[in-house]
Amino acid sequence: GENVGLHLPTLSVQEGDNSIINCAYSNSASDYFIWYKQESGKGPQFIIDIRSNMDKRQGQRVTVLLNKTVKHLSLQIAATQPGDSAVYFCAENIGRDDKIIFGKGTRLHILP
Amino acid sequence: SQTIHQWPATLVQPVGSPLSLECTVEGTSNPNLYWYRQAAGRGLQLLFYSVGIGQISSEVPQNLSASRPQDRQFILSSKKLLLSDSGFYLCAWRLQGNTEAFFGQGTRLTVV
Numbered sequence: 382g383e384n385v386g387l388h389l390p391t392l393s394v395q396e397g398d399n400s401i402i403n404c405a406y407s408n409s410a411s412d413y414f415i416w417y418k419q420e421s422g423k424g425p426q427f428i429i430d431i432r433s434n435m436d437k438r439q440g441q442r443v444t445v446l447l448n449k450t451v452k453h454l455s456l457q458i459a460a461t462q463p464g465d466s467a468v469y470f471c472a473e474n475i476g477r478d479d480k481i482i483f484g485k486g487t488r489l490h491i492l493p
Numbered sequence: 494s495q496t497i498h499q500w501p502a503t504l505v506q507p508v509g510s511p512l513s514l515e516c517t518v519e520g521t522s523n524p525n526l527y528w529y530r531q532a533a534g535r536g537l538q539l540l541f542y543s544v545g546i547g548q549i550s551s552e553v554p555q556n557l558s559a560s561r562p563q564d565r566q567f568i569l570s571s572k573k574l575l576l577s578d579s580g581f582y583l584c585a586w587r588l589q590g591n592t593e594a595f596f597g598q599g600t601r602l603t604v605v
Contacts, residue, residue: 389534413592424536424583424596470537474592479525479544480552481585481594483537 384403389468391488400458404471404484407452412476416445416456419468419486428469458489466491495520499597506604512557512571512601516584519565524586526567527594528559529601531581542588543567579604 394400406414413432417425431438431445431454438445444457454471471484496519506512528540537566539552541559549559556575560568573576581601587594 389536415592415594422599424585424599426596427593430592479589480539480542480550481527481587482539483529486536 387488388489391490392446393490393492394461395492396463399443400456400461400462400465400489402456402458402469402487402489404454405452406454406471406473406484406489408473408475408482409452411473414445414454415472415474415481416443416448416454416471417470417483418468421467426481428436454465454484459490461489461491462492463493495583495586495595497595497597497598499582499584501600502598503601504603506574506602508576508604509573512569512574512602514569514579514582514584514602516567516569517565518586518599521565521566521586521588523589523591526561527585527587528567528569529583529585531583531599537583541569561604574604576604578602 413430415430416428418428419425429440429443429445431447436447442459446455468486468488470486472481474481499516526543529537530540531537541549541551543549545559546561546564557571581599583599584597585594
């Protein structure tokens with residue numbers, strides 16, 4: 382379900398280090414999962430997605446891992462940069478309903 | 494190219510007043526349309542989604558309603574606003590079968 386009532390947790394990472402952002406989902410009927418990045422005062426932007434029949438997908442500087450056994454999703458950002466500062470949301474697509482449900486977000490803070 | 498327009502960007506309304514937020518999409522046909530609300534420092538809550546003209550699915554019972562009078566127009570309304578309706582309202586679209594959703598810039602609503 383959605384934890385929309387909870388304040389966002391913060392992950393602080395040194396510039397240049399790798400960041401790992403985690404997400405738990407609840408719906409077994411989700412057919413794919415998406416990561417979004419939201420900068421302050423703006424709408425979310427698509428980063429990467431992964432189908433439910435995959436366990437890993439790589440993009441430019443980002444990797445998404447999916448563990449269906451424990452319903453866990455993670456986003457790895459390599460060599461974190463100041464421009465990566467944002468709130469990151471995982472989302473699941475409920476195929477039969479064609480709706481997108483967002484999970485609890487994580488604020489990524491980059492230390493100089 | 495496809496674009497999504499949301500207006501107004503900010504809105505201050507008194508309690509009990511009506512609300513109408515409009516979202517339009519250009520450059521595509523028959524998109525899925527979504528309305529989300531985001532409270533300050535929190536996650537995105539799906540309010541309504543639509544897979545076609547006149548087809549509205551409501552996710553959260555409340556004093557808001559949505560309508561889709563035209564293929565690329567999605568309207569969020571209320572007859573009487575409550576203080577708890579304050580938040581950042583985001584409209585999004587995507588094509589059926591595609592994973593990426595595109596968000597508008599949002600409307601920041603403050604009910605006073």
